[in-house]
Amino acid sequence: MNTVRTDSTEPVDAIVSNVTTNTDVTANATANADRSRLAAAGAMAGLLSLALAACGGSGNGSGGPEPEAGAWTTGDLHVHTVQSDDSRTTQTLDFVLGKAFTTHGLDWMAVTNHLRSSKYDNDAKLLPAPVAFAYGMAAYEMPRVKALQAAGSYTGKLIFSGFEWDTPTHDHIGIGIFEGDPTLATSASAMKEFQYVFTNGDESLFQADDLARWKAKYSQRANATAADALKGIAWLKDNYPDTSYAVINHPSRNPGKYTIADFRQMNDLAPKIVFAIEGMVGNQMEPNRGGYTSAYIDANKPNRTYGGTDYVVAQLGGVWDALLGEGRRIWNVANSDSHFEIDAAGNSSGYYPGEYAKNYVWQPKGSTGVAGLLGSLRAGRGFGVFGDLINALDFRASAGGGQATMGQELVASAGQTVTVTLRFKSPAVNNYQRPVNSGNLGNMVPKVHHVDLIVGDVGPKAVPGTPAYDVATNPSTRVLKRFTSADWTLGADGYYSVTTTLPASRSQYLRLRGTNLAEDVPGLSAGGEPLADQPVNTADNATRHDQINDRNYGSLWFYSNPIFVTVK
Template structure:
């Protein structure tokens, strides 16, 4: 075992034998959850009972105006659950107008999406599940909000307490107040009621965006979320002060950033189409990941360095994969991007999922680079897992355990979308244990509120195949120790890339993803797919170690 001080430079270590860990169970919605060490987070020696579940928080159907008529609700659900085996999924169409029903049939007149959700989306899901189709899956409806002056936010609003259900009524009211949709899209009786309730619509300024979040906090404080989608896709749409302000306003609602973005099949990875100039380097993806999360010591690390519980998630942002005109957009739900979310035995259904997401009990992965991850920190006070906090005394030894597993093959196809698997075996080249100091929370109105870096963040240790052992259960295991001297957070990232790969990585850091500009459609699609599968990453959420 190697003793590693938390202020040391990255260096290699030895390894210990693995501990048993049940793999991905995928049992969200089932009554029985197996005992699994993957969750960690216990004060005793017994593993936490629960299961890893997989899902996607950002998926579109034909009811979104930038989707395609082939992207019907039934088609998307089939891709997510029958083809790619997800456990849960959010349908998140744009909060604009619905021009089609679930089947791609043109409506007589467009309606506000809140009504389309109510008339088509929710009843169809209910009918399928009542008939036994996807009845063991968790399917819920949210929407993607054109947030005033910013880019998009993925919103979920739920009625109930112990049992949560998607609220079309809330979506309709939110859409009227906080978007610019024409009044003709709404029912006249609803408009009359809302006009009596609100002095005006609130949909143009940055202050209006905060009012929308405040509305969620006032009306659905425990049963809503607001996910910051593709934050750096367009220059100037979000600043770190925006993130801080939103999180300060409603920490139980604004608790996650879509760092591992969707739309990966676009020529500009993630749909990040800003001009390829130095000024727009923050508006690129790096290994498919938004600069906010991909930059070591950048925005995400600055937020974590204040002890903020703001997490990273991975989504598909599926609109369509390849259309009849040869345009490409994104992979289907579960095909390329996955969120793995730990749910304890007592944390099931929508309320349980929301609690686990809010608690950061999750990690994101591209291209099935891994399909299980056990990451814990242990000391005399117990054990903490992703999203949790371990309290330690100064000078105390903390033991960090990392266990991961990769599937035999991933979903790489050649040609893309052909159904012909490429028999690609995902293989982790190295795993980075990243550390950053935790200090005081930045105060609004001070210069610190605009600081978007955390200079203390660094790769504490880089592990390669020389540092891990393979157990009979298929898990690679690493154990290392460190001496606690100050309050810090620890997070993981891993990749299939070597440390220096021309155009893709340098010194272990991801480089900006190149654009694929080949004219021939089929060739371009395969080159995009090769680009994406050639640069795979996973990111864990952090463990906080607070030194008293």
């Protein structure tokens, strides 16, 4: 059986040329099942090892950070089923849950259908008439999840319902609204009300008694302007200040939908709610990676993906760095945006939940249920990854007896030495298939080529109404160190480790970015920076699907959330 490593200086077609291409799925079923079990076991071992490391060691006497109780979890905040109007009838709720939890082993997932009309139930049965999605969610999606878990399916998994909002004048925002004491659960009543007030859904989609109550409560709907978008965020803050979230999805997919001032306004208005941007976007199986279909002209360079990542996050010193440079706690997340993978007509959209994109989120001991996950997401201790390039990451900074990790703040005195430690693992194989969606694993071995330690200065927040509020760059951002296999060592616990130091001269943030690509791979990277992804337009469906898949697995990345170093 051939294997292929993913660290390479060659173009994508050369990277994947040695992957097993036997299309006889039956003949390979046993071997693939064994590899799947090995991959799952390897991933679990990585998570367990990292949890042990976080608790004071790796279990083999190699030492580690100070004792800390908790566990790493994996999940997806952006998943569609047949109840979305642009999905497919094959994408039933049961099918998606099976892919997310049974096949790909996620720990938690948000089902986030479009907040539009829905004409199917969760099993793809046609309804007598379309309904507002919030009603369909309450009638079909939520009861089915509850019934499955009550019957013993997906024990220990966290499954909750949210929605994707067509935000007035902007693009999509993924929202969750929860209520309940002591256990939080999705609030169907809040979602129905939100859909009436903040979307343009026809009144015929809503129930008469609800309409009467809402019309008495609101003088008019708020579904047309940028000010209405802010009213929607304010509504969440006023009614669910601690039990809701709003993730800005695929922010640069369409030109002119956002400015950095929009991000600042939303975060200023509700920092506990608007705390994440989907930088590592879904829809990766589309010919235009991520579904970023605007014309390929220079003016639209910000509206491309770069190694599958939105320009907001991928650009060194760009929008995300500008926000972090103000000390804003705005994190990056990685989602599937799953609608379907390949349909009967040969169209391709995205990978299934957990197949290609994963969020890793640390949850402290006692952090359970929706409340626990929401608190952990807000805390920012996590990283996003494509193609299982890594499945464990320990990133810490220490000075003067203090220590901080991703999402946290290290306070240091001027002149102190800050020690930065990086430890990571990769699984034995990832989910690359050849042909794509065949079940025939390609035996691809993910391999990190280099990891960048990125640093940027932190100053005061920009003030609304000043020129600084529109500045979308952070010129201080730079790659402080680039680590390769020449720098890190492999420990007995299976972790690659490297340590470096820097002086505490001014307040800064530190973040990591890693890839399987060498610094200069034609069409993919230049000087270590990702290049804009190019479309795959081959006419033959099967060939095009494999080329898209090869493009994606030939360019793998991970991004960590930052550590803030405040110098006093």
